[in-house]
Every structure is written in C-alpha cells, then in structure tokens.
Amino acid sequence: MKTINDFNFENQKALIRVDFNVPLNDDFEVTDTTRIIAAKPTIIKVLEDGGSCILMSHLGRPKGRQDEFSLRHIVNKVEDVLGVEVKFVEDCVGPDAEAAARELKPGEILMLENLRFHDEEQKGDKVFAEALSKLGDIYVNDAFGTAHRAHASTTIVAEFFPERKCFGGLLAKEIESIKKVMETGEKPVLAVLGGAKVSSKITIIENILDKVDHLIIGGGMTFTFIKAKGGNIGDSICEDDKIDLALDILKQAEAKNVVVHLPVDVLAANAFSNTAETQVLDVDKIPDGWQGLDAGPKTIENFHSVVMECKTILWNGPLGVFEMENYSKGTIALGDAIAEATKNGAFSLVGGGDSVAAVKQFGFENKVSYVSTGGGAMLESLEGKTLPGIAAILD
C-alpha cells in the first residue's frame, strides 16, 4: 500500500483528490471546516517536500455549471486553515487549468473548480480523467468520503499514473482503522450496531459476524429482534418483513460463536416526542400505546460491562433517538464507556452516519481512537466491499 510517505514530492506537482464537499450557509461561508483540516497533513507534507499541490474536489450536487456550487466560495477558508495562499482556476480541465498547473511553483497550491460542473466526472469518463491527469506528476487520493464511487477523479484518473499514485494521509488512516477492526484487531472484538433499521444494516451485520466476538444490537433495530423472539414491543419501530431475517442472524451468530447482546430494558414513551410521558419497561413487555426510544438503565449497565471487556470496538449507530435530549442517555453512556475503554488501551473506531453526528454532538470525538470521515464509504467498507477508489491505488 503506497502512501504519500513513499514519495518525495520535491519539484513534483501532486494532483490531490480531496473531499472539500463542505457545508455552506446562505452567504456562501463555510460552516464546518472538518474536511479541510483533515486534508491538511497531506497538503503540508507535499509542500514541505518542496512540491506543489493541485487540489480537486466536488461541492454539492450541481447540474452543470452553477455558481452557488463554485469552489471559489471556499478558497479563503482553505487559505485560513492551511495558512498558505491558494490560487484558483475556473475550470478543472482544459487550457486554463493546464496553464495554471504549468505555472505552479514549488510551495504553491492551486485549487480547481468543482469537478461536478462536468457530467463526465460522475460517469467515470476516461477522456475527462485523462484531461485531469495532465495537470499533475503524482496522483494522491485523500478523499475517503467519495472512495466508494468509481468517478473520474476518485478512480479512473489513477490509470494514468501506474507507478506514481498513492493514498494521502487521511485515506491511509481510514484504511488502517478499518483493517484494525476487521482483520488485525486485538481480541475480544466488539461491534455496536444501533440506528433505526435492520434493513439498512443487514449486510454489515452479516459481514461482521465473521470478524467479531461480541455484537451489541441497540437503537430502533432492537425491536425487530425482540418481536422475532416473541416479545411485546408495543408501538416501537419494527420491520415486520425482517423478522425471519432477525431470527436467522441470531442463529448465524450462535453458529459462529458471536455473543449477541440485546437491550433488556428500555425508556419507553407514549409518543414520539421529547415531552411525552416516559417509563422504564422490560424490552419485551411494552404495552400498546408505548414505544421504546432509548436504552434502559440495566441495558446501559450491561453494555458498559461488555465494552470494558473488549480490546477492539466498532461503533455504528445510536442506541436511541439521541436527537431528543430525553432519549440521548443510552447513546451518551455508550460513548462514555467506549471513551473509558479507549483510555484503558482499546482501539475504537466510530463510523458511518448518525453515530459520527452523535459522537461530535456529545464531545467524544477526541476520546475515541478514530472517527471516520466517510458515511457511505465507511458503511460499504463494513459491508466487506472493496471500494473502487482504494482498489485503483492498490492496482
């Protein structure tokens, strides 16, 4: 696996695919710089070697060339974060882009206009990828968030750099973290899967059963399993068409010696609202008119013990409706437990969708080993898929 550390970028132009798909407010100001900060080490390494950087990214979902999606809006913020001047060119291919790239000197940064102003980007068009490839000497992919897409800038362009392509620092870290959980993690290995639906996690569960010793199932997913086992779940969220699947998962887990931990009690509410009446109930004795919206106290205690036993921990999905304060305790307690285990030497990876939002919201970001930057890319990795953007560098 080649990374930026395998190259000396002196007098080289690094063509870097970054993920600067950042949120903007109505005044086109960047409201979250996480992704820019995440790409900084890669960019600085190239500059410190004596090279230059040509940054390419997409922003939003433009239909053709639409000014509101111009990457020009973020240039100042990128300069602030990097502490280096950033030049900008109003296209990502063609004569202007080529001239700007040609004139770039060591120590300088050029940002190209939004790749998705060209339809060819998402189509993975080879001619477009070749036009991009003309701009740089070494191709660096540092965009985990789009690594699951076979787009021109994330995958196809790599073909034009057979010997001169590598992972950026961020992408390398993502790959290593996933590997630590899925292949080389110290045992016992635990996966915590929460969130709303079994259907969106089923491929992950099936793939993960071969890798883990313990599986905690929490959140809304719980109730399909509890109903499958004959419990009463009242009005809790449930996918009736996944009940057989839930039973099958439990059987598969048993056959593979994976210990499954389900909630034993819940905080139930008489409406899906933060101001509803609540009570703690056994998870399998929820009367009609009530729905489980968070883990109960015994469950929180049980999950704490499991987490503390494990040396490698993957967390995907909240344990309750954490967006409402009254149902956030289970998710916060789990975050606390994982933070404690991490402090004691466990490796913890948080990835995919809402668990990342929860981790950030409750301040666990720096208390776990790694928080993934890619939602869909992370989920597909956990499903066991080889991401095209990663395969293209490994080829």
Ligand code: AMP
């Ligand atoms: P996911 O994107 O699949 O990880 O699902 C995250 C969503 O699951 C969050 O928006 C939570 O509010 C929701 N969720 C978690 N627990 C429950 C529950 N017991 N009932 C309904 N929704 C839940």
